[in-house]
Amino acid sequence: MLEVELAGLKLKNPLILASGILGSSISTLNVLSEYAGAVVTKSVGIKKREGYKNPTVINWKCGLLNAVGLASPSAEDFAKELKKYNKNAALFVSLYGYSADEFANLTQIFDFVDAFEVNMSCPHVKGAGFDLGSDLELAKNVIRRMKEVTEKPVFAKISAMHRYLELAKELEKSGVDGIVITNTLPGMKIDIISKRPILNNVSGGVSGPAIKPIALKCVYELYKNIEVPIIGCGGITNFEDVLEFILAGATCVELGSALFLSKKVMYSIQESLNAFLRIENTTIQDLIGRAHNFSSTG
Ligand SMILES: Cc1cc2nc3c(=O)[nH]c(=O)nc-3n(C[C@H](O)[C@H](O)[C@H](O)COP(=O)(O)O)c2cc1C
Numbered sequence: 001m002l003e004v005e006l007a008g009l010k011l012k013n014p015l016i017l018a019s020g021i022l023g024s025s026i027s028t029l030n031v032l033s034e035y036a037g038a039v040v041t042k043s044v045g046i047k048k049r050e051g052y053k054n055p056t057v058i059n060w061k062c063g064l065l066n067a068v069g070l071a072s073p074s075a076e077d078f079a080k081e082l083k084k085y086n087k088n089a090a091l092f093v094s095l096y097g098y099s100a101d102e103f104a105n106l107t108q109i110f111d112f113v114d115a116f117e118v119n120m121s122c123p124h125v126k127g128a129g130f131d132l133g134s135d136l137e138l139a140k141n142v143i144r145r146m147k148e149v150t151e152k153p154v155f156a157k158i159s160a161m162h163r164y165l166e167l168a169k170e171l172e173k174s175g176v177d178g179i180v181i182t183n184t185l186p187g188m189k190i191d192i193i194s195k196r197p198i199l200n201n202v203s204g205g206v207s208g209p210a211i212k213p214i215a216l217k218c219v220y221e222l223y224k225n226i227e228v229p230i231i232g233c234g235g236i237t238n239f240e241d242v243l244e245f246i247l248a249g250a251t252c253v254e255l256g257s258a259l260f261l262s263k264k265v266m267y268s269i270q271e272s273l274n275a276f277l278r279i280e281n282t283t284i285q286d287l288i289g290r291a292h293n294f295s296s297t298g
Pocket of ligand 1 (some may be wrong): 042068184207233236
């Protein structure tokens with residue numbers, strides 16, 4: 001009932017661990033892979049990156065605010081580590097970079113993974129992430145170059161803050177195999193006693209329930225405009241959230257901040273999804289995009 005097909009990959013369920021939430025540790029990926037349909041690694045680039053100084057993550061009342069700054073080991077070191085992955089769920093590697101050649105190089109270094117996720121949307125690292133998705137020509141070139149060197153699926157992770165319909169349509173023409181939406185959205189918090197921004201980087205990315213309605217609307221709009229599968233991400237914490245994204249048109253969903261509260265959340269979501277699907281006598285695959293049957297206005 002929970003199985004889905006995503007760009008030719010058969011996943012045991014539609015739940016995917018979102019990039020970066022649990023750091024770069026392989027042991028955590030191995031634990032999560034027991035419950036997830038797929039796991040996405042922390043974004044990795046060619047060179048090791050220190051990231052920003054603490055505080056880098058704040059837990060506020062509607063989710064998290066983070067500016068980790070893409071801290072990660074070098075691609076070569078991380079690739080060695082990833083070989084210890086237990087393969088209980090599909091493995092997607094998330095990549096960040098600054099040029100099409102760099103992405104092609106990274107794709108070759110990680111040629112053993114099941115799929116690639118291009119980070120075009122991190123809001124707090126200059127020149128990479130969000131800036132890549134804002135440069136249409138560069139974004140298209142990245143996808144084209146990656147598709148020249150791999151036959152594995154390449155997903156682009158874009159932001160609700162982009163002109164996301166135009167971007168997704170152009171990436172689709174360039175050969176992308178799916179769109180992930182959304183990354184965190186820019187935000188900040190100020191400490192009223194010290195009178196200064198709390199994050200060391202001043203501002204960062206908002207995640208968790210605060211961004212769910214925004215992400216859901218993006219998925220709904222994208223479903224009307226593109227053919228490639230959509231992976232919804234943003235504020236998903238329970239089975240009802242998952243179903244909303246599926247009904248809006250997502251084939252799969254990524255969970256991030258929810259895993260901060262409980263690593264078992266994927267397990268309880270699956271139990272509830274199974275119960276729901278049994279009662280409704282349906283499958284996840286059958287529910288994808290069903291909310292569009294009832295659209296009365298644009
Ligand atoms: C601490 C933290 C680190 C993150 N690191 C990455 C990252 O390396 N690459 C990436 O594409 N997204 C990263 N994200 C964004 C998440 O993958 C996800 O898109 C976002 O948090 C929204 O989903 P959520 O509301 O379920 O958390 C990070 C988010 C958090 C909170």
